[in-house]
Amino acid sequence: MRKTICSLILLLALAACAGPAAPPDNFHRVEPADSGLRFARPALPGVLEIDRLATDGTLAERAVTFAARDGGPLSHYKYDYWSEAPALMLQDRLSVALTRAGAADRVVTPDLRVLSDWMLRGKLRRFEQLAASSRAAVDIQLAIVSSRDGSLVLLQDYSAEVATESERVESLPAAMDKALTDIFARFLADLGRARGNAPVAR
Numbered sequence: 001m002r003k004t005i006c007s008l009i010l011l012l013a014l015a016a017c018a019g020p021a022a023p024p025d026n027f028h029r030v031e032p033a034d035s036g037l038r039f040a041r042p043a044l045p046g047v048l049e050i051d052r053l054a055t056d057g058t059l060a061e062r063a064v065t066f067a068a069r070d071g072g073p074l075s076h077y078k079y080d081y082w083s084e085a086p087a088l089m090l091q092d093r094l095s096v097a098l099t100r101a102g103a104a105d106r107v108v109t110p111d112l113r114v115l116s117d118w119m120l121r122g123k124l125r126r127f128e129q130l131a132a133s134s135r136a137a138v139d140i141q142l143a144i145v146s147s148r149d150g151s152l153v154l155l156q157d158y159s160a161e162v163a164t165e166s167e168r169v170e171s172l173p174a175a176m177d178k179a180l181t182d183i184f185a186r187f188l189a190d191l192g193r194a195r196g197n198a199p200v201a202r
Helices: 002-018 086-101 169-195
Strands: 026-028 044-050 063-067 074-082 104-108 118-130 135-146 152-163
Touching: 026 169, 044 086, 063 169, 086 104, 086 118, 086 169, 118 152, 118 169, 135 169, 152 169
Parallel strands: 026 074, 044 104, 044 118, 063 118
Antiparallel strands: 063 074, 118 135, 135 152
């Protein structure tokens, strides 16, 4: 009897030490909507290469970044991640947006090892949740450079803050979609102005 009681106590102690199971990891993606802007003819004739955006610090990681209060320090969620590192994810989404708009004859990424006529470079400065004010914040610098002579066609900073439905991280991707849709539309319009070839809504 004494052995049975000791065994039960040991099992209960081990169960208490184990604690509750950790929640499962969640992976989020962004899918900006089609801006609907189209170029009648390519603003950048030839091949446009979309480079991976440069990043610093927390944005180089896949964990979702948030600020508990506006202007406060940044933290990572423990169990919430982007499906890809933000810089890589936005490289792909920019490629899709520029292809849809007909910005160039061909839009490629560096892994294809194709000789390009133009390069899109940029830096992702903010891609975070502002939890206290229920907003999503994005800040990107984008540039178009000639591959032939290195001349600068366009250099512009873009930022957007969009309200989320709640403070919960699950509401963040939809707000990020809206922020990026707005930024990509402004970028296409700026590219059209720089090239004297404005895109039109369709």
